[in-house]
Amino acid sequence: MTVQDPRPEGAPVIPRPDREALETLLASLRDRYGERLQTGEAIRAQHAHATTWRAPQPPDAVIAPRTTEEVADLVRAAAAARVPVIPYGAGTSVEGQVNAPAGGLCLDFREMDRVLAVNAEDLDCVVQPGVTRKALNEHLRDVGLFFPIDPGADASLGGMASTGASGTNAVRYGTMKEAVLALEVVMPDGEIVRTARRAKKTSAGYDLTHLIVGAEGTLGVITAITLRLHGIPEAIASAACSFASLDAAVTTAIETVQSGVPVARMELLDAACVAAVNAYSDLTLPAAPLLLLEFHGSEAGVAEQAETFRTLADDNGAMGFDWTTKPEDRTKLWQARHDAYWAAVRMHPGKQGYSTDVCVPVSRLAEAVSAAAAEAESRDLAAPILGHVGDGNFHVLLFADPADGAATEAVDAYAAWLADLAISMDGTCTGEHGIGQGKIGALARELGPALPYMAAVKRALDPLNIMNPGKVLHL
Amino acid sequence: MTVQDPRPEGAPVIPRPDREALETLLASLRDRYGERLQTGEAIRAQHAHATTWRAPQPPDAVIAPRTTEEVADLVRAAAAARVPVIPYGAGTSVEGQVNAPAGGLCLDFREMDRVLAVNAEDLDCVVQPGVTRKALNEHLRDVGLFFPIDPGADASLGGMASTGASGTNAVRYGTMKEAVLALEVVMPDGEIVRTARRAKKTSAGYDLTHLIVGAEGTLGVITAITLRLHGIPEAIASAACSFASLDAAVTTAIETVQSGVPVARMELLDAACVAAVNAYSDLTLPAAPLLLLEFHGSEAGVAEQAETFRTLADDNGAMGFDWTTKPEDRTKLWQARHDAYWAAVRMHPGKQGYSTDVCVPVSRLAEAVSAAAAEAESRDLAAPILGHVGDGNFHVLLFADPADGAATEAVDAYAAWLADLAISMDGTCTGEHGIGQGKIGALARELGPALPYMAAVKRALDPLNIMNPGKVLHL
Numbered sequence: 032m033t034v035q036d037p038r039p040e041g042a043p044v045i046p047r048p049d050r051e052a053l054e055t056l057l058a059s060l061r062d063r064y065g066e067r068l069q070t071g072e073a074i075r076a077q078h079a080h081a082t083t084w085r086a087p088q089p090p091d092a093v094i095a096p097r098t099t100e101e102v103a104d105l106v107r108a109a110a111a112a113r114v115p116v117i118p119y120g121a122g123t124s125v126e127g128q129v130n131a132p133a134g135g136l137c138l139d140f141r142e143m144d145r146v147l148a149v150n151a152e153d154l155d156c157v158v159q160p161g162v163t164r165k166a167l168n169e170h171l172r173d174v175g176l177f178f179p180i181d182p183g184a185d186a187s188l189g190g191m192a193s194t195g196a197s198g199t200n201a202v203r204y205g206t207m208k209e210a211v212l213a214l215e216v217v218m219p220d221g222e223i224v225r226t227a228r229r230a231k232k233t234s235a236g237y238d239l240t241h242l243i244v245g246a247e248g249t250l251g252v253i254t255a256i257t258l259r260l261h262g263i264p265e266a267i268a269s270a271a272c273s274f275a276s277l278d279a280a281v282t283t284a285i286e287t288v289q290s291g292v293p294v295a296r297m298e299l300l301d302a303a304c305v306a307a308v309n310a311y312s313d314l315t316l317p318a319a320p321l322l323l324l325e326f327h328g329s330e331a332g333v334a335e336q337a338e339t340f341r342t343l344a345d346d347n348g349a350m351g352f353d354w355t356t357k358p359e360d361r362t363k364l365w366q367a368r369h370d371a372y373w374a375a376v377r378m379h380p381g382k383q384g385y386s387t388d389v390c391v392p393v394s395r396l397a398e399a400v401s402a403a404a405a406e407a408e409s410r411d412l413a414a415p416i417l418g419h420v421g422d423g424n425f426h427v428l429l430f431a432d433p434a435d436g437a438a439t440e441a442v443d444a445y446a447a448w449l450a451d452l453a454i455s456m457d458g459t460c461t462g463e464h465g466i467g468q469g470k471i472g473a474l475a476r477e478l479g480p481a482l483p484y485m486a487a488v489k490r491a492l493d494p495l496n497i498m499n500p501g502k503v504l505h506l
Numbered sequence: 507m508t509v510q511d512p513r514p515e516g517a518p519v520i521p522r523p524d525r526e527a528l529e530t531l532l533a534s535l536r537d538r539y540g541e542r543l544q545t546g547e548a549i550r551a552q553h554a555h556a557t558t559w560r561a562p563q564p565p566d567a568v569i570a571p572r573t574t575e576e577v578a579d580l581v582r583a584a585a586a587a588r589v590p591v592i593p594y595g596a597g598t599s600v601e602g603q604v605n606a607p608a609g610g611l612c613l614d615f616r617e618m619d620r621v622l623a624v625n626a627e628d629l630d631c632v633v634q635p636g637v638t639r640k641a642l643n644e645h646l647r648d649v650g651l652f653f654p655i656d657p658g659a660d661a662s663l664g665g666m667a668s669t670g671a672s673g674t675n676a677v678r679y680g681t682m683k684e685a686v687l688a689l690e691v692v693m694p695d696g697e698i699v700r701t702a703r704r705a706k707k708t709s710a711g712y713d714l715t716h717l718i719v720g721a722e723g724t725l726g727v728i729t730a731i732t733l734r735l736h737g738i739p740e741a742i743a744s745a746a747c748s749f750a751s752l753d754a755a756v757t758t759a760i761e762t763v764q765s766g767v768p769v770a771r772m773e774l775l776d777a778a779c780v781a782a783v784n785a786y787s788d789l790t791l792p793a794a795p796l797l798l799l800e801f802h803g804s805e806a807g808v809a810e811q812a813e814t815f816r817t818l819a820d821d822n823g824a825m826g827f828d829w830t831t832k833p834e835d836r837t838k839l840w841q842a843r844h845d846a847y848w849a850a851v852r853m854h855p856g857k858q859g860y861s862t863d864v865c866v867p868v869s870r871l872a873e874a875v876s877a878a879a880a881e882a883e884s885r886d887l888a889a890p891i892l893g894h895v896g897d898g899n900f901h902v903l904l905f906a907d908p909a910d911g912a913a914t915e916a917v918d919a920y921a922a923w924l925a926d927l928a929i930s931m932d933g934t935c936t937g938e939h940g941i942g943q944g945k946i947g948a949l950a951r952e953l954g955p956a957l958p959y960m961a962a963v964k965r966a967l968d969p970l971n972i973m974n975p976g977k978v979l980h981l
Contacts, residue, residue: 152869195709230865234670241716394627491966
């Protein structure tokens, strides 16, 4: 498998480590870790999985550490040999975060998947990075707590912290930035640090927690995460209603946020998404823009929230508003939402999907969504839109045959256009997917003057540039 | 006025800049800024105000910049002369954050006090750093929005961002870490950067916003702040109730958080605080531990919250629970809470006060508060306790005659003991006051292995160590 440059953004080719140093490192790791060090082509290819048509760039070797000390040992060894280290969670990132453009050692966290502590009284827990969000919620169910952040995929919590993930529920419960109280991190020199204590608040020193959250493994490897939890609400209600236009749906979403209704989830699906979901999940939703909502609170509270929302929706000409607290109905609705991506991919046989992600101030959301739809149409691209509209965050799903260079280029060009549209509205090129390899150029367009300082931080903490090189920034 | 070493924590004396370079700088600034550059002893002393008995360390000159470009010009000039820059907001910090141990140029933000934008639809605003929280809320009242973070003092928003402030309301609305969406910062080399856009969420690059929030001016000077706002709730209710013991009050607070009641404020005053407040504010509260609460929501919502709380309080033997939505009654109660510090100081004539601040996991709060009270008693120190107990954050008010070295040392020793107690409970030496000069040693005890990486970030961004030197870290 040859290493390919992933995107036509002028990305420099990251130099591969010295072959001899790499071989010496692998031999030494094989001595210590035996068969656990894997270098077979299939396993390497699996760990270069990029979820889109981005060219896979496999690491030279894969190992699944079992303890923080093993991670520290592996990072120290890699640093001594100047070999890249690429952390790997569930492989669900979409901007090439797990690719290995210069090869190197992939640390797969599948064996560090233990919930280390649940502090129910404090509404927090400590997990290893390989725990997935669904596994955590399974674990928590018996104590009446839940972890709200839900990006759709059953991502690992280490990956979610590293990319600053969020998803549905963020409008009420925040993103990984708000959820992570503290981290244990193996720094690029192999030292183990805790970034903070377990208190709910701290003003103690520089906020290394937030520096590592969203750094996509480029400043260190997360080995444990202290997360805020929430009590499972007394009552949960779900609601759905359709609108004659995207604009009416988005306007309703904006007004709901502005009116202070504490919605837990508020998701938009455009007509194309709804059609895909109907076909995939055997539903009969009207083929029109749809808002899906969830309300959390007391029995009286969720009823009050639903009624306030209904008034706003009615004023915007909503059709068929309905709400329910029945678990089976709620599950069906939200499963359909989560399947929207796969439902849309199925509508485009022979093509791969790419979900691009922007976030704009809520006041610009209707304009942004309309412009995104119109531009896609003018470029003759199928581009269903869905998103976490309570935050101004939306995704456009794009499709291309990976073998069709013109098609993938057309999609990449549209994604770059969309990033620039968001930036022009004082928004961001990524609300939750991160920069990875795919949005390095967009980040420069968004925060240009700040980039030298991000690079200075990177060089200060990782002077050898071994931590997930080629992501977030070009050095 | 001579420069004194502020605390016996082994702090190195920060080298003063070259006298000639300083004089050349001041002459050149006088050419450009005329009388606006102030070097009189009185004004310099005013800007070394440290709110406690910490030895004042005045800057060499004070200037009030009017624009971001002026700040950039001043920082560039100071950097060229290797002269320290000390940002100054309202002077309400308590850990020596505005002291100038090596002299230098104090930037007083009193003239950068404009609200630059209120984006009511987006629930955000952009302010200059000299706007105080009360001035912002005055400005917002007409649009039905408010800025919730309330540290008691009418601090400047630049100072609040720099120290990672919070206060009452944080239990519901978070701290400055959650409130700041983006910053404009003059970096130590004089470049102007924006750390983020105005979107509610972002995963775009390293989180420079959170790196600067809480950095106490040591990594750059904040020149504009984008803040999250909230709708003024439809209904606000305040409640107060007394308990037979500190433990019963704290247990009620913990249970309230754990039960998911979305209290907006939940403040504890111990019996000594209540006595001081009664005397100061002409109230007749029972001389017993007191919880003060505020509930935000709909009319029905706040009633429901208050009743849920009442049940929990009753189970813990609360006395005289009462709640009200009358604005005049609410104001009186909260004014008394805000005056608690001054009320307690008045009880100790001839002495100055020092409010020390720790935060522990909520499950350890009762134990921490009891231990803090017992230890103060065993050391024969008056030490009223009050705090934001919903977060596990509490303050112990300490008193000493600044001229009585044994007394100030006894208080400092107790504060260090308290910091270590919090750290031993997996808490932090400061929940909201910051490190400044006073807690550099405690920070090292709390996060030791992380300190070299904080120092690396500091050196990378401020290689000349001119930004508020001698705070947060010893380099």
